[in-house]
Amino acid sequence: MKIATWNVNSVNARLPNVIQWLGQAQPDVVVLQEIKCQDENFPVLDLKAAGYESAVHGQKSYNGVAILSRLPMTDIRRGLPGDDDDAQARWIEAEIGGVRIASLYLPNGNPAPGDKFDYKLAWMERLIAHARSLLTTEMPVVLAGDYNICPNDDDVFDPIGWQNDALCRPESRARFRRLLNLGYTEAYRALHPAAKKAWTFWDYQAGAWPRDLGLRIDHLLLSPEAADRLSACRIDREPRGQEKASDHTPIWISLS
């Protein structure tokens, strides 16, 4: 089972890139972030023609997450539990082929400190609580998406310059480590512990892509039952170099 995550920075602006990549990479499941559209504007029919069913949790203009799957999806749940007043569409999960798979878009949190950083940290507390509860199902769990966290200094092109950014601050990293301490495995580092410049994001500005100044912020976290089946994890840089690219590129795992 091949599972990918990709922050597409508007699914409608990115549709040709997404369709092409699906045909080339042949993932079974892709979780998307920043679809930037309401449910009724999600390109369900184009993706169905490409072989994928869609589960969507959209929002006007900002945020929005979705799951694309070649296999049937059941028990679809929208919204991260823990705050009924949270209107931001950043979480959707479904059961697919015996695996519970989530698409998450963790808040950016800048500027820090501030209200947005407080929201990020509070969202992470809810994520930790929900991730803990999912472990009790004894089903393989894959929590995939844009975490907006560089877990360590190797995951940012300029760790000193970014040390006070919400993506790198110790409060953000500490909560990410708490997720791992629950028993989750971060797939890329598990298989590539010493890899450098394994970026998944390059800013549109300042020539970040041609200069290879990036961040590693898109992650797949695996419960023990899923981690036991992890056989590959790769970052596919090719889509970032295309015309009209997203600022993120896909990262995928294979489960045996």
Add this chain to the structure above:
DNA sequence: ATGCCCGGAACGTCCGGA
């Protein structure tokens, strides 16, 4: 380094992104 870019909403520019 956040001025540079990009998408959405909207139609002039601002917000959000990371």
